[in-house]
Amino acid sequence: MDLAKHEFDRILIIKPSSLGDVAHALPVLNGLRHRYPHARISWLIATGCRELLEGHPQIDELIPFDRKRYGQIGRSIRVTGEFMEFVAGLRERRFDLVIDLQGLFRSGFLAWASGAPTRIGFARAREFAWMFYSDRISPGDPDEHAVVRYYRVAPMLGFEDVPIEFRLHVPPEARANAGSLLADAGVGPGEPFALVTPGARWETKVWPARKIAAVCEHLYRVRGLKIVLAGGPGEMPDCRAVAAAADVPSGNLCGRTSLRDLIALIDASSILISNESGPMHVAVALGRPVAGVVGPTNPRRNGPFSANSRIVRHPLPCSPCYLKKLSQCRHGHACMRGVEATEVIEAVEALLERPLRAAEAGR
Secondary structure (H helix, E strand, O other), X not given: XXXXXXXXXXXXXXXXXXXXXXXXXXXXHHHHHHHXXXXXXXXXXXXXXXXXXXXXXXXXXXXXXXXXXXXXXXXXXXXXXXXXXXXXXXXXXXXXXXXXXXXXXXXXXXXXHOOOOEEEEEOOOHHHHHHHOOEEEOOOOOOOOHHHHHOOHHXXXXXXXXXXXXXXXXXXXXXXXXXXXXXXXXXXXXXXXXXXXXXXXXXXXXXXXXXXXXXXXXXXXXXXXXXXXXXXXXXXXXXXXXXXXXXXXXXXXXXXXXXXXXXXXXXXXXXEEEEOOHHHHHHHHHOOOEEEEOOOOOHHHHOOOOOOEEEEOOOOOOOOOOOOOHHHOOOOOHHHHOOOXXXXXXXXXXXXXXXXXXXXXXX
């Protein structure tokens, strides 16, 4: 069957996590919606990432997948039964096309278990997931960006002429709640601010607090931007360390925002200062400027996919290493510690085009 000419009516995208990876897959959704304007498109999403896609106008249905709970399959009779019901629910939807962009055994199995006759995934998917696919995406450059890698499905389905485009929905209620949070952080309506997300799930992705603080001081004193810190509950120590090190006021919203709130905060910000983590890629999807620091990962594969961004890194022979814990690093975290605040400030200046405040311009 020539997939590029075939018309599909019920489509499932499998890309449950993580936050940044889901954002990277948004252009595929956009391409599918252009190619199949009348199809019903569903997205299987991890419960923790669901708020990123809720209300998206190009998605007809979100199918939440509780990976942590289903991890008890085989150890809990109840959970095993729930998983079987979940799979039965997929089959009842009678998908005729499933695209697995996760590429792991679990996602490949779900693609096969859905009963869809056309199941597309990567030829080099890990954990033997490729066995579950009817059609396979040919491998490209191993260093190509994740967005480009996912979009390799486009020629197979006939939408390669649709430009790579990110679309992300910010609900009005999220904007309103973000306004209330910003007021608590000392930012008035319409007042420009820099959003700073210093934490990360990987210890090795965290840039030293004193250097982040120096960038915050520049943004506040030279660019006239209020400083707002944000992150999940586990990142509160990172945010507190930056707030303590910075010699300028900041509003700390760390641990106070839902994912939906964070999306709205990013959308309202003048610039995001981040490491290679989920917020960076959400900012790209929203078209916001991003200045970031990358160490243990490869920016060609995992950096922001946007011309409205600047990445600073300290290249070393051992980088990228993809190590997650500092205890695994034998080089004293040199890839991140070697990046200076002045380098990130230069990146910020390349992105911001607002004129200096009058008081600062006269110095």
